Amino acid sequence: MGLTISRSSLPEIPNDLVSEILSRVPAKSMARFRCVSKQWSSILSFPYFTELYLTNSSARPRLLFTLHVDGRWLFFTSPQPLNLDKNSSPSLVADRHMCFPCSFEVSKVCPPVCGLICNKDTNLMICNPSTGKYVTLPDTTNESAEMKKTYFGYDPIKKQHKVLCVSIGARRHRVLTLEPGGRLLWRMVECSIPHDPQCVGICINGLLFYKAMGTRLMIVCFDVRSEKFKFISIENQGVWIQFLLRTLINYNDKLGALINDSDGMFNKRTTCIELWVLDDVDEQKWSRHLYILPPLWKNVVANDWLYIVGMTRNGEIVLTSFGLYDPFYIFYYNMKRNTIIRVKIHGIEAFKGRKIYTFIDHVEDVRLMDAIMAS
Template sequence: MKRKSSSPISLINDLILEILSRLPSKSVARFHCVSKLWDSMLGSPYFKELFLTRSSANQRLLFAVHERGVWSFFSSADAEFSSSTTLVADAEFYVKFSPKELKIYNLLYSGDIRKISCGYASGLLYMYGDRYEARPLICNPITGRYAILPDRYTFRRAYSFFGFDPIDKQHKALSMAYPFGPGHHKVLTFGDGDIRWRKVKNSVRHDINSDGVCINGVLYYLGDSKSCTNDDHVITSDYVIVCFNLRSEKFTFINVEFVCTQLINYKGKLAIIFWEGDDYYTYDDTMPIHELHLWVVEDLEKKKWSKYTYTLSADKFFCHRVSVVGATASGEILFSMCEYTPKEPFYVFYFNPERNTLQSVEIQCFGEGFKECCRVLTFLNHVEDLDANDLKLLKSVHPPLEPPEYMGPSDSESD
C-alpha cells in the first residue's frame, strides 16, 4: 500500500491522507469540498484502500433499532476486557430513516424475525420486508441513503441472503424461492451499473432452515430436503449445508446428519452453534444449567469437525431474550439482547471459549427518543467503506419495476 514520494509536496499529501484515514467517513466526505486536489486524493483507490484498512483494524458493532416503521442506526467499538466487572460502551448515533416502501411486520411481536430479511456485508445493509407489498432495498447505515431494488415477488415462505465477494468487490443478494411453489431462485448484483434479478440454477430442492453467513465470498445456510423430491444422487441425507459461491453463482451441497439453526464465522471457518438445556428454574429456585455446543468445520467435504461443549449456569444473561450474533476475530462469541426498553440497560455478552468466561457490556446512548420497547438487530464486523459511501445508486431513487413472472398452478419451468 506504500507509495514512493518524490517531493516534499508528495510527503505532505501522504501525511494528510494518513491523518484523514483515521477520521470517520462522514468527516472525510466533508473534506472533499476543500479543493479539487483534495477531492481527487480522497477519491483515489489508494486512499480508499488505506481508509478501509484502518477501519477494518477497528471493527465495530452495528445496531439497527426498529420502532414503528422507523430505523435508527448506532455503532459501538468492540469491547476490550481488563476486569471481571460489567463494562460500559457508548453507542454512536448514525442516522434515522423510514422509507415508506419498506413495509414490515411488527418485529417485536411477530414471533418470526425472518418475516423480514436483513443482512449486513461490508458497509451495506440489505432489507426486505412484507413480501406482498414491500420492495427490497440496500441501505448505507452511516448516511441513511438507500436504493430501492427491483420488485421481487415471492410465493409463501421465501428467504433472502446478502453477502460480499471480496475478489470482485461486489455486493450480492440471493433470493430463494419456496420449494413447493412457483418461481425461481434469483441473484442480484449491486453496484453502479444496471441492477436486476437474474435466475440461478439449483439442482436440489430444499427448504431454508437457518440464517445465512458469508465467509470469503461464499454464502452458507442449512437446507432441509426431507420433504422435497430430489433425483440428484448427491443428496443422501435429510439435511444439507448449502454453499453458494457469490463469484461463480454456483451451488454446492454437503450432506449432514443433524439439524441446526445457527451458522457463524468462527476465525474464518464455518461453525455451528447451538444450546442444550432447561430454560426454566428448578423447584428450589436455583438457576438452570445450559450447554453451549460449538462445532467448527475443519474439512467440510470430508465432514471433519472439531466439537466443543461449554457449560454455563444461568445468570442475568439468561434472564434476557438474547440472540447469537457471531464470533469476533479473536474467537469470542457475541450474544446480544433482542429488545431495547427505554430507561433500562441494554447488554451484549462476550463468551470466551478458551477461558470459559462470559463478560457483559452495557451499551449506552441509544437515546431518549424511543417511547416503547424496540426490536434490535446487531451485526458484527461493521466497517466504514468509502466505496459503499460513494455508490451513485444510493440516491433514494426507484429503479424500473421488474416484469412479473408467470404464476401458474405449478412451477413447470426448470430451475
C-alpha cells in the first residue's frame, strides 16, 4: 500500500532558514519566488532579507555588460572570476537580464553603485538590472546635457544612493537622495571652485572622485554623506599624472590612476603600466608604482585595442574592448604575479558589432524600486 503524505503533515520551514536559502540563489529567480506564496513574497520584501542578499551578493561580485540596441538598454551579467590560473583558458556565460526603454547611448552611463545604475542623459533615470525596475528622476534645469555632468554615489554609513548633477562653471550644483518614503527632489549644494568635469567618476567608501578643469587641473572629491567638496591638486605630481588621471580605479579602497606607454589605449605594443595611488586625501600625497608587462602580453592581446575597466579586489587590472567581437574577451593582468589571462565571454554573440561597455564588481540588489525610493 502506498504512503500518502499530506501537505499539512510536512514540517514548516522557519522563515530565517527560508531567508538564508533564498539569499544564495540568482537574483533573476526572485520574480518567480515571489509568486510561490504570500509568505515567500513577504519574506523577500523584508528589509532583513534584502540586506542579507546584498551582503551575500557583495561577496560574489559579477561582471556587468551593457548594450544599446533599437531603443532598448540591454544588460548581461556573468560571474566575476577569482583566482585565475595562468595555465588555464577560462570562459564564462553571460546571463541576460530585463531590458529598459531608452533613447540615449549606453556610453552615457555612470558605473554601477551598490546594485543600481544611473544614466547621464538629459532625462535621468535610475534602474535596477536585477529586478528590471526603474524610475525617472525629475528634471534639474533647462540646461542642455552638454552643460551639466551627472555622477552617482553611495554613502555606506547611512546606506543612501545620491545623484550629483554638476553645472559646468557654476558655484552651485544639485544633489538628489534616494531613500524609502522620501520625495525625489533636487537640493542645491555650494561649491567654492567652479569647474568642468573631465571624466567618469568613481565612488570609493562614500567619496566620489572625478577629474576636472578649473583654474587648474585637479581631482574633485565629493563626500556623499556630508555633501561637501574637496579639491586635490595634481599639477605638482609630474607631467604624466595629468594624462593618467583619465583612468581612475579603486586600488585597495584608495583612489588609483593608471597610464601606459601607448597613448591611452592598450595594445600589443604596450610594455608597461604606471600606477599612481592617492595615499592620503587630506595631505594630498601620491605614490608611484611601475609595472613591466610580461613577454606573453603581446601574444595574449594579439591585435585587440583595449581600455581599462577597473581593478578587482585581488589586485587584477581588468581590460576589454569597446566593440563586441566574436569571440569577445576580458583580460586580467595580475600585477603581483605579472601574469595576463584572457577570459572568453559567451552568450552575447547575437549582438556582434555593437558597442559594449563592461563594469566590474557589480552586486545584485533584489529590493523593489519602491523600497529604495518614493514612487
